[in-house]
Amino acid sequence: MGRDGLVRRLREIVGDRYVLADPADVVVYEADALPLTGALPDVVVLPGSAEEVAAVVRAAADGGVPVIPRGAGTGLAGGAVPEGGGVLVVLTRLDRILSIDPRARLADVEAGVVNADLNAAARPYGLTFAPDPGSQAASTVGGNIATNAGGPHCLAYGVTTHHVLAAQVVLADGSVVWVGGAASDAPGYDLRGVLVGSEGTLGIVTRALVRLVRLPEGARTLLAIFDGVEPASRAVSDIIASGVVPAALEMLDALTLRIVEDFVHAGYPADAGAVLLVEVEGVADVLDRLADRIRALCARHGARQIRTAATEEERALLWKGRKEAFGALGRVRRGVYLADVTVPRHRLPEMMRRVAEIAARTGVPIANFFHAGDGNLHPNLLYDPRDPAAAAAVARAGEEIVRAGLELGGTITGEHGVGLDKREQMRWMFTDADLEAMRRLRRAWDPHGRLNPGKVVPQ
Amino acid sequence: MTDAERTTTDRGSAEGGRAQRRGLVRRLREIVGDRHVLTDPADVVVYEQDGSILQVLPEVVVLPASTSEVAAVVGAAREANVPIVPRGSGTGLAGGAVPAEGGVVVSLARMTRIREVDLRGRIAVAEAGVINLDVTRAVAGQGYFYAPDPSSQAACSIGGNVANNSGGPHTLAYGVTTNHVLGLEVVLGDGTVTWLGGRVPDPPGYDLTGVFVGSEGTLGIVTAAALRLMRAREAVRTLLAIFDRMDDATDVVVQITAAGIVPAALEMMDRTTIEAVETGAPAGYPRDAEAVLLVEVEGVREYAERAAELARQICVRGGAREVRVARDEAERQRLWKGRKGAFGALGALAPHYYVQDGVVPRSRLPQVMREIAEIGRRYGLRIANVFHAGDGNLHPNILFDMRAPGQLERVIAAGGDILRACVAAGGSITGEHGIGLEKKAYMDLLFSPADLDAMARVRRVFDPDGRFNPAKMFPTPITCAEMRRAPAAIPAGLWI
């Protein structure tokens, strides 16, 4: 079956409208949010049901071509980008919220449901889907599952895998199975856990049963301004040590603050060394006392000013700078390479020193804003993509940062996934035996290596 | 039957099996020393059973002291082509440590070293045989604890907790074992030793650590685990509410969680259990009450106080006849006394009981509790319920006398009906005890053939010969004959 034959068969499965083969249609699928272009898919198909996905997978298998699943394409690691042709299966048409059970706090959703849309649907019941990646306005639940996405509030709620009870999966042979179950911690092997974060290399998630959590009765948001990253990091340690588990604990460094202030006008002092954003949630009448405690801890570490949001508008303003920081960087420099390193939380001050050293040595400006509470750094390396020398320097600096993180006992990616971008870095973190175990697992699910080939595990 | 199981069924009956076994024992003695290889019937008989009522006598029991010894033992068993059954403290309730097809039982009980405690990184690296409570004891002085707390925590091992993905009363707030394991040292079927996961949560790549947690020794032997430590809670508040109607009590459970309180524990006992407790080890519960609910909240001081008060109000509004609040640690211990001794006290009502471990969505609790009562009536059996109400994890205990003709058949049938009721309500057949031998017949209630095949494929990845803990987890029907191998009386101090 040649390409034309495959396209014909796909059209029979999903209908003419949902098979894209014209260059003007497929070219938009050659990249996701990683600033890197992969190969063009041979054909793009948008199935409307799990059965259609299964039939598409079988057709691709018959044609001997790879299948690359894709949600909204907001991933930052190139996971949804073809490396050498194949059928790109876009799941955005699977966008139905099948049911919300407010008593059991569960939602049954198709893979293409947008994270924010699920939240909007759950809000009237006082519930929310906890994972809140920066892309949540656009990214899909299926994509969140594929990358085991996190977000600022994962400090308190955990990442996506903690919120997925079961998933319907189309396997490489076109069979459709469920992994996990309606009750948490289903018996048998935790195949659900393997699937979450497998970036589409083991199967295509078409539907999921996800946990909803109760919207907090109230929240207090504090913004503490420090003279440097060091005292702010020490305050982070003390807050966690005090037993308070903030819903979010985010840090912005001096360079970020300067850029953010220039473009977002969130009212952060432009000469500050670091800003800490702390949010506590829970039962309304203890919030003020928790906020008092956090204020005292920040003050003890030399916070020069602490602001507390009393209203939703004030809260939004305090968050504004953090939420728009990434976009603001784009306004300063055309090229932003976003690293995603996690280190044990107590190694944070040391890691920050190393990042500063690397920036000084390589001459690459690095802006840091990140999930301090769980040690997940997002150093943003700024450069001009049209300058080949700058690009090379960024590549070197990026590598040094990842290696420094590993030396401190960290990982190569906290929440963005491996995809194409970090595939080779997997070798730095895992032994050959580890990687071989992963390859064997992959072969057990996908013996012919047809699902999202080339991703996650280096060959 | 899976392929893996098929290959193991014929094993052991080969020509010259006896001679080969002698060679294996010799080899094992070389590895771990004579003292730590047991073959005498008087030694091995104590390994024929775990915390369940299922029994199979092992041929040889070996107690290695280090990871390298475990690896060598696995290599020797492979050469002799016999099954390997790992065992921790043997407190499991599903027969997971019972050598269903003979072979070598590998007890990890000698691997009791806590290799590392890193309080700044909040990690402890413990060997498989370390007792659960000893992890907390090692760090409690510095204000930390290890969260999973199965009722057997004074006896059960970390390796066993990992194998069963154990829970406990405080699972409601902190999650089960898998949420607290960052990495695992494992010995695979070919004798290689490897670390899965690491020291930070949610590393990239496939979650192999997650696959191993809860795999009940069917993929390899866990020899050590990197565990997450948690900061001790600043304050704990405990209250006990007494109800005249089971429906009111289950409704209150739903309301407490709906109010946004996440109690550290939310435990329930029914009238039959209360009767047993008051007969066996009196805790001061009114005998005419229909249900007793134990609520514990913890956290920072401000929160614990406020949440306890809210929970109290909900209990009162929900029809509790009385709510007792512990004012100090001594009072708290008194409130817990009845709950902790409940299973032991059941012996006061009947010589045997068969504990189920179903899970249902919390919102379906009231309905499923009514169904269980109805099943008891239908089969003419008393059922005592002691359970983790907060996460919908039921432990219906079917009380019976094995010597009474026909009772055991009814018990097995009733147990099956209870699990079917749980599954029909959107739940599961085990919350924390595992599948082992006991539940494997019910796996197909939950999983389709395609699901089970997917699991079998994963098993073959790690253990292509089906050597580890064969005949567990994957479904074959349980029979009365297997149950009849049980002893005449329940040993004292059973933990659930």
Place this chain on the structure above:
Amino acid sequence: MGEHGGGGAQERGGRGASAGPAGRRTAAAIPAIPELDRCVHCGLCLNHCPTYRVTRLEAESPRGRIHLVRAAAEGRIDLGERFAEHLYLCLMCRACETACPSGVQYGRIAEAARAVLGPPGSPVARWAARAVFTRLLPFPGRVRRAARLLGAAQRLGLAALARALPGRVGEMAAMLPAVPRHFFTPATEVFPALGPARARVGLLTGCVMSTLFADVDAATVRVLQRNGCEVVVPRTQVCCGALNVHNGEVASARAMARANVAAFLAAGVEAAVVNAAGCGAAMKEYGHLLADDPAWAEPARRLAGMVADVTEFLARLGPLPPAGRVDLTVTYQDPCHLAHGQKVRAQPRQLLGLIPGLRLVEMDGSDRCCGSAGIYNITHPHMSRTLLREKMQAIARTGARAVVAPNPGCMLQLRYGARAYGPAVAVYHLVDLLDESYRAGDA
């Protein structure tokens, strides 16, 4: 850092790009658009885009269209029919600009691409559109004559006949409102302020506003006067040119912009007030439109800085509170070119809040496009109706009796929606209600 360099450190390569059949336009025609480089491909715009929400196709999303334009500029794809279809399925609502964290001005990219493509559709449609854009819109007299002709046809019953016709013509006829007998063609050029004078402002009467919505223009003048404004209506003004820009007719658009810059700057006003959101957004872009015209760049920037929507202007001036009760429950539709194009959201709500008796109930997605989008409802009826049906459902859920939408395109579309799908809500321009309240209060 592995073979892929530092992620973005690698040049965007065109590996695997295959050339399709030769298009009717050449790739070289896409000019350098600096705005293209700003997009970091993060995808946050996707779910804010009405056409993406309906189709879930990347090529019908802002990021996808930007990617297409970039691929075309790099010569990797042809400017063929599919390319044009994707660019023209866009409503130009600019909701993506509100969502974009990098501040990409998508509208400029799309307009630049459309300028290369020219108007959409079949050769006949393109010829017809060109005729409208170049031979009709720049000439207010011709616009009025065409509208009169239409009105006469309606009164002769020809419109009812046309509505009965199958296909596009019938649908178009059904969408048109009754043409008023009198257009807004004031005999005087200057209307005095009532009470102490607070400002001297110019008013864009607009091609559609001054004919089909002549009463709204008149109400706008009265409301401005009542707020102490001397209102100048420059005689030499023409249509703003928004439709031309959106549909790739840039040359005629620039000519119209120059006429308006001259007319309003000559009027000696401190603000150019506009009561049509689409026109206001277009006039605020005059500086950009004429940036390469040495003689006009500076004056165009100056006028662009003076342009204000009528709601924006009144809120800034400090509106005098109206006294007459208007007992009505309304919901507010944010016109795209007001909320997204001009970032004016709070001011209209503030003004509605001043009207005694009026109750505002917000609808879901009030800043989501109703599907009108200039002439989009004519060029893409299917997508337009899909969005309109969703919009009418959102309105129905509020229980409001009326919708306020300060833009002629939205008003036409919503009135059609009320007739075709229900609920049978009234559709007002915001100044209609303000005017009613002032007049009731004064009476």
